[in-house]
Amino acid sequence: MNFIGNITIGQFIPKNSILHSADSRSKLIFMIIFIVAIFLSTNFYQYAILSLVVIFLMLLSKISPFYYLKGVKSLWILIVLTAVFQIFSGGGNVIFDLGPLRITDMAIYNTVFIVLRLVLVIVAASLLTFTTSPIQIADGIEGLMRILRFPREWSHDFSMMMSIAFRFIPVLSMEADHIIRAQLSRGATFDRGGLIQRAKGMIPLIVPLFVGSMKMADDLAIAMEARCYRGYEGRTKFREMHFRKRDYFIIGFGLFIVVFILVVRM
């Protein structure tokens, strides 16, 4: 029985760099384009170019590479799982033969590529999340939905929901911790007995958690209503987002990478 202890909401690392001050919409678009470029590339030259671009952006973000390594490390199980799945996929000449499991040269080649691709994707995503605060990302998603011509109410409500959830997750986590301790002090058992015992042990935990959270939601709704919240109508922003020259430059850079990758491929 373990909840996330002290969950770090987002991985934002405040620094003073070009990437930090860029518009979150352009960073989101750049990341999508870059991930497309990663998936388009098939040979080592293309991966070398992409790695150089990632290293260049890492230097530009002024964040120590240690943090990026930590991001990759936290997903090592998934990377190992991917590698294990890929290495027995077969095709080409057999190198090792362990009965039903065969390792071929083609499989090793594919495994290296897939692991490299996954690491590049993780680092590219970290570039976004390290340099952009969660609220900015929510605003950026709203902006992207506006660009894609979603109805304004939908995009506004969606980003509002996301920002509220950001705030609620640590609060609920703390609440759950309090409830666990309160029930333990009353003699509840969460981690003893068989499966049915444990499932039953969840009930005194989940019911108060739900009642408390619904109460929180209702209080919040009343507070919003008391402040005359009515969606996007007549609402202004504390932090206005501006598309500057460098944001167009960032998107142009992303498109340039894709074109370059396609040229190298041919």
Added chain:
Amino acid sequence: MPFPNLFCLPPATRYVPFWIFVWYNRCMKISRMAIWLAIVSLLSTVSIPIGPVPITLQVFAIFLMAFFLSPLDSFVVMIGYTILGMIGLPIFAGSGGIGAIMSPVGGYILGFIPSAAIASFGWKRNGIFRILMLSLALLIIYIFGVGVLYLYLHSLRSSIETGFLPFVWIDAIKISLVFPLAKRISKIQLIRSKT
């Protein structure tokens, strides 16, 4: 003329002329959806260590959310959940980030999005139709999951053996546990009051 507010109003209140009630409902709806998003994220990280594969409450939480929210709302909440996880919160059963979706087990996460809507649709019906819809919702999670696994394993049989058979019965038990719990919770007036 503003765009008709399909996103946040239940059908019965869509044409109510008292706008103040409509606004109240909108706040209620957004905060309820946000709290369910938070609850699903939180319960996804709970694990009961039994045997080699720990039991997580991810599917359980999603089906519980589907019981209380409308199909469209559950769909939107699950999209929000996926985006929150992609941003980097560790809410996909302990891992997070965009790498979790790109990995062989990422298909399950994508499967949650349509599955939540169908499950919610199923909960609103009765009898055999409900059971059919809930099974379909569970199946859709596994279709997506096994589909992505197949891209890595290149063999349908082994991907079903590793990604479907060991887990599906545990999930079926978990979903059957949702109903009594949901009934019990919805006895409480505060939660039952729909927006």
